[in-house]
Amino acid sequence: MKKALIYGIVSSIFFAFTFILNSSMNISVGNWMWSSSLRYIFMLPVLYIIVLKQKGIHRVLNSIKNDTSYWLIWSTIGLGLFYVPLTFASSYGQSWLVAGCWQITIIAGILLTPLFKQKIPIKSLLMSCIILLGVFLIQYEQATYVNLNQVLLSIIPILMAAFAYPLGNRKMMSICNDSLTTTERVFGMTLCSMPFWIIISSFAYSYVGFPSYSQIIQSMIVAIFSGVIATILFFKATELVKNNSSQLAIIEATQSGEVIFAILGEVFMLGGSIPTLNGLIGLAIIVLGMILNSISSSKPKNDSTSNLNLN
Numbered sequence: 001m002k003k004a005l006i007y008g009i010v011s012s013i014f015f016a017f018t019f020i021l022n023s024s025m026n027i028s029v030g031n032w033m034w035s036s037s038l039r040y041i042f043m044l045p046v047l048y049i050i051v052l053k054q055k056g057i058h059r060v061l062n063s064i065k066n067d068t069s070y071w072l073i074w075s076t077i078g079l080g081l082f083y084v085p086l087t088f089a090s091s092y093g094q095s096w097l098v099a100g101c102w103q104i105t106i107i108a109g110i111l112l113t114p115l116f117k118q119k120i121p122i123k124s125l126l127m128s129c130i131i132l133l134g135v136f137l138i139q140y141e142q143a144t145y146v147n148l149n150q151v152l153l154s155i156i157p158i159l160m161a162a163f164a165y166p167l168g169n170r171k172m173m174s175i176c177n178d179s180l181t182t183t184e185r186v187f188g189m190t191l192c193s194m195p196f197w198i199i200i201s202s203f204a205y206s207y208v209g210f211p212s213y214s215q216i217i218q219s220m221i222v223a224i225f226s227g228v229i230a231t232i233l234f235f236k237a238t239e240l241v242k243n244n245s246s247q248l249a250i251i252e253a254t255q256s257g258e259v260i261f262a263i264l265g266e267v268f269m270l271g272g273s274i275p276t277l278n279g280l281i282g283l284a285i286i287v288l289g290m291i292l293n294s295i296s297s298s299k300p301k302n303d304s305t306s307n308l309n310l311n
């Protein structure tokens with residue numbers, strides 16, 4: 001569990017670059033459709049080289065061949081319906097707003113638990129609510145400077161993304177079981193989501209033409225930092241605890257660290273304002289919730305769901 005917790009926290013650092021760089025690209029008038037599609041287009045060759053060196057290409061292709069429709073559907077949901085709404089939302093909200101609202105995925109992951117024949121982990125739900133309290137304090141602190149339309153255009157897409165990401169991830173874990181490594185699974189999902197990204201990039205080209213050089217470079221950084229490093233670390237963390245619903249909820253809660261790192265990035269990289277006292281209290285509550293989650297997970301307990309397999 002400790003290894004999974006470390007993977008989850010470190011992944012949140014790299015995931016924060018998604019919100020910071022998407023915000024930066026929007027400042028420089030980069031189109032959100034290019035921001036979303038370029039990330040996965042650049043991810044594919046990088047992941048291909050990694051999996052090729054690990055001699056796992058045939059395993060991935062055989063798995064896709066055996067369950068083609070499932071791979072296409074859940075990869076598109078887990079990656080496409082996760083990242084397109086997230087990049088769209090970044091056009092209407094600063095990185096702190098998008099990163100903060102994104103923490104709804106913590107609760108979304110817990111509420112999806114019954115779909116996988118497991119019980120909702122009440123303790124983890126309560127701990128996650130503490131984290132969300134901190135998030136809401138930060139949002140309340142900043143929301144006074146943002147109009148209602150801007151908030152709605154960022155929150156509604158994020159709600160869709162918040163459920164799509166854990167749903168797609170968990171479904172693909174159940175389909176692959178232990179037949180593929182985490183990196184192979186991420187490569188397979190990226191490959192199977194390519195038809196979706198080709199469609200999105202086609203719309204982007206017809207709307208604004210080719211992306212700028214700056215957007216291409218920043219998208220490459222997002223692809224490596226967030227798409228490859230962070231995604232593999234996070235998926236590996238969830239895979240380590242996939243048969244324990246309480247621990248799975250805790251790992252998903254580590255992503256609340258994105259709020260802290262996004263705010264720091266906004267301040268030091270984009271010249272954003274430093275949070276006031278209420279914002280700092282919110283950050284402290286987020287850290288407290290993560291610590292309490294960690295402590296609760298280290299206590300010995302009988303988990304009636306620990307022997308259940310996702311299916």
